[in-house]
Amino acid sequence: MPLVSGDELLPRARRDGYAVGAFSIHTPEMVDAVFLAAEALRAPVILQVGRRAVRHSGLGACCLWVRARAAASPVPACLHLDHAQSFEAIAQGIQAGCTSVMYDGSELPFADNIRETAAIARLCRAVGVPLEAEVGRVAGVEDDLSVQEAEARLAGPADCVRFVAETGCDALAPAIGNIHGLSAAVPVLRFDLLRAVAAAVSLPLVLHGGSGLDTGQLRAATAAGIAKINIDTELRRRFVEGLGEGLADCGAQDDPAPVLAAAALAVRRQVEARIRDFGSAGKA
Numbered sequence: 052m053p054l055v056s057g058d059e060l061l062p063r064a065r066r067d068g069y070a071v072g073a074f075s076i077h078t079p080e081m082v083d084a085v086f087l088a089a090e091a092l093r094a095p096v097i098l099q100v101g102r103r104a105v106r107h108s109g110l111g112a113c114c115l116w117v118r119a120r121a122a123a124s125p126v127p128a129c130l131h132l133d134h135a136q137s138f139e140a141i142a143q144g145i146q147a148g149c150t151s152v153m154y155d156g157s158e159l160p161f162a163d164n165i166r167e168t169a170a171i172a173r174l175c176r177a178v179g180v181p182l183e184a185e186v187g188r189v190a191g192v193e194d195d196l197s198v199q200e201a202e203a204r205l206a207g208p209a210d211c212v213r214f215v216a217e218t219g220c221d222a223l224a225p226a227i228g229n230i231h232g233l234s235a236a237v238p239v240l241r242f243d244l245l246r247a248v249a250a251a252v253s254l255p256l257v258l259h260g261g262s263g264l265d266t267g268q269l270r271a272a273t274a275a276g277i278a279k280i281n282i283d284t285e286l287r288r289r290f291v292e293g294l295g296e297g298l299a300d301c302g303a304q305d306d307p308a309p310v311l312a313a314a315a316l317a318v319r320r321q322v323e324a325r326i327r328d329f330g331s332a333g334k335a
């Protein structure tokens with residue numbers, strides 16, 4: 052079916068207590084693997100394109116892969132632009148056919164983040180594409196923060212309420228102790244904070260940095276109001292591991308197909324496991 056808007060997937064997920072998986076794609080094989088997993092489990096799905104994939108393959112190519120594969124699929128799929136940091140990047144994503152976009156102004160001072168996000172929300176509303184935005188600042192694996200620094204980056208419920216009211220965004224990614232990438236220590240999610248934000252904000256909430264979180268943490272997050280969970284690093288890792296296994300297994304030295312198929316299968320298995328963790332199986 053044609054791509055669907057994020058608005059057709061996320062409010063329902065929040066209401067019904069599950070999360071839609073937002074899987075970052077980097078190659079056409081990863082796109083196919085995500086769709087095969089979603090189709091096998093009859094799950095709605097989000098395929099997202101981030102800066103790394105855009106650098107490697109170009110935004111146009113990534114969006115084309117997803118749109119073409121979605122057209123041949125019976126599950127509802129949304130194409131999401133992840134972590135755009137400018138008005139221009141958002142406009143390019145919309146032009147390329149994204150049916151959901153994220154503006155990340157989290158590096159800006161709070162008032163500037165509100166102002167920029169509000170301007171982008173007006174553009175998005177005009178063209179009917181829902182906007183996700185970030186409050187607080189989600190740390191990266193490379194960030195080595197003191198406890199006070201980490202605390203200062205978290206999203207308080209009052210800030211979230213003000214941010215949503217003044218920006219008009221459609222989905223909110225609050226920083227609740229989650230970390231981008233796979234860190235040595237499993238991040239400690241602040242469920243107290245998440246529940247306070249969820250009680251104050253009725254929009255779908257988004258969890259970035261889902262890689263490496265265990266099933267229990269993910270179930271607790273969806274129960275507390277998380278409606279979209281981003282998974283990137285662990286899929287890249289599975290893909291590379293699968294390539295290694297494919298190379299080791301494959302006798303032929305001149306055919307990339309079986310090597311890529313092994314990588315795609317490794318990604319598919321991981322996506323299936325995450326769809327089960329998120330409770331979105333059978334919701335398509």
Ligand SMILES: [Zn+2]
Binds near residue numbers: 134189231259260281
């Ligand atoms: Zn993120």
